[in-house]
Amino acid sequence: MREAKRKPWRGRRLTAVLIAVATTVGLIGTTIGTGEASAAVGKTYWTDSCGMPTNGAFGNKSMAPGKVKVRIWSKPGNRRTVIMLDGMRAEYGTSGWEQQTNIQRLADRGVNVVEPIGGPASFYTNWDAPSNFNGQQRTYKWGCVITRLATNLRKGTGGVPKLATKNGKFAIMGISSGGNAALTHAAQRRDLFYAAASLSGYNYLTAPGMRTMLRVAMLDVAPAPWNVDSMWGPPWSPRWPQNDPFMLINRMYGLKLYIGSGNGLFGKYNYPQNVGDDLFKGTPLEILALTQALAFEGGARLQGLNPMTYYANGTHAWGYWQDMVWNAHRRGFFN
Known part of the structure; x- marks a missing residue:
């Protein structure tokens, strides 16, 4: 950086001030930023896949055989x-x-924070059969995985x-x-969950037209296309209302x-480079x-x-x- 001419003493004095400020900021950063310095670090674990396709599924070679990858951030004293x-x-x-x-x-x-990895288009549920549209080899068993993961986290077993839990939940x-x-798992396993949140979720799956909308959406999810009929069966199958939060x-x-939900209007996280996809x-x-x-909120308040x-x-x-x-x-929410 080019430096303007100045008297030698003034230059030395400015340098001294800058060094003092930098040192002070460093000390403040060390003190105030202690939380960041000791921030929880994500760790990788592997848990049972309940027989789901993981290793080599759709050409993916990064998964351990018969295991689901889980990332966890935790600290002693968390409740x-x-x-x-x-x-x-x-x-x-x-x-x-x-x-x-x-x-x-x-x-x-x-x-x-616990983050299970994988499950495109799975709805984190147990499917009836493999998706025959895209050559899936084994049936999704994400309902089993989430239930077993929560059970193991409570006991410290299964990898x-x-x-910490709230009364075991x-x-x-x-x-x-x-x-x-998330809502469905919580409703079906009250012994494992005390709180559930749906963020822009589809909380009334048996509403008129929803199954068709899901069918269209799943045709565009890699590795596409997914067959929604392989998930919970035909429209008259009892598995649809059994997995519909509104019905639970x-x-x-x-x-x-x-x-939670947005309203579809552009906001602070809609960037110019993503206008087409966002729109x-x-x-x-x-x-x-x-x-x-x-719809879900209205139904919940009525009940x-x-x-x-x-x-x-x-x-x-x-x-x-x-x-x-x-x-x-x-x-x-977490209290």
Whole structure:
């Protein structure tokens, strides 16, 4: 950097001041930034896949045979733990939560974070059969995986550590298709979960037209196309209402619930380079999620439940889901 001419003493005095300021800032950073210096670090674990395709599935070679990868952020003294589910476009290397958000810092605020990896288009449920459209070799068993993972986290068995619970139970949150899955898991396993949050989830799956919308959406998820009929069977199958949060409201009394959604309008996390994708995918998906959130909220309140809600500008994007998580934290969702 080019330096302007100045008197020697003035230059030395300025240098001394800058050194003093830098030293002070360094000391302040060391003191105030202690939380960052001792921040929880994510660790990788492997848990039973319940017989699902993992190693080599669809050409993926990064998974351990018969195992599901799990990333965990935890600290001694934490008193709560949340299991974070990914969405329909989940990848097998890293959870979208870790790739796109800072919610892992919950571990520095008393809440351990658990992120199961994988499961694109799975809805984190047990499927009836492999998806025959894209050559899936074995049937998804994500319902089994999430249940077994929570059970093992409570005991410290099955390849994962024992983590803090609230009376033996965990919180569970998810985005998009993982959002309705979080509500379903919590409703079906009240012995494992005390709180559930759906962020832009599809909380009324048996609503008219929803199955067709899901069919179309799953045709575009890599490795595409997925056959929705392989998941819960034909429209008249009892497995559809069994996995529909709206139809499970009467099993949610006593659960702490959080329902969040954007309104489909562009907001602070819609960037110029993503306008096309946001406009033709993010906006329609979030408008659908909003209608589903409002329907679920209305049904829940009619049945005497009082879910926390969060509605704001935004499309189907990670930045908005990150904001929802921190909003839930500030409002005591994990308590």
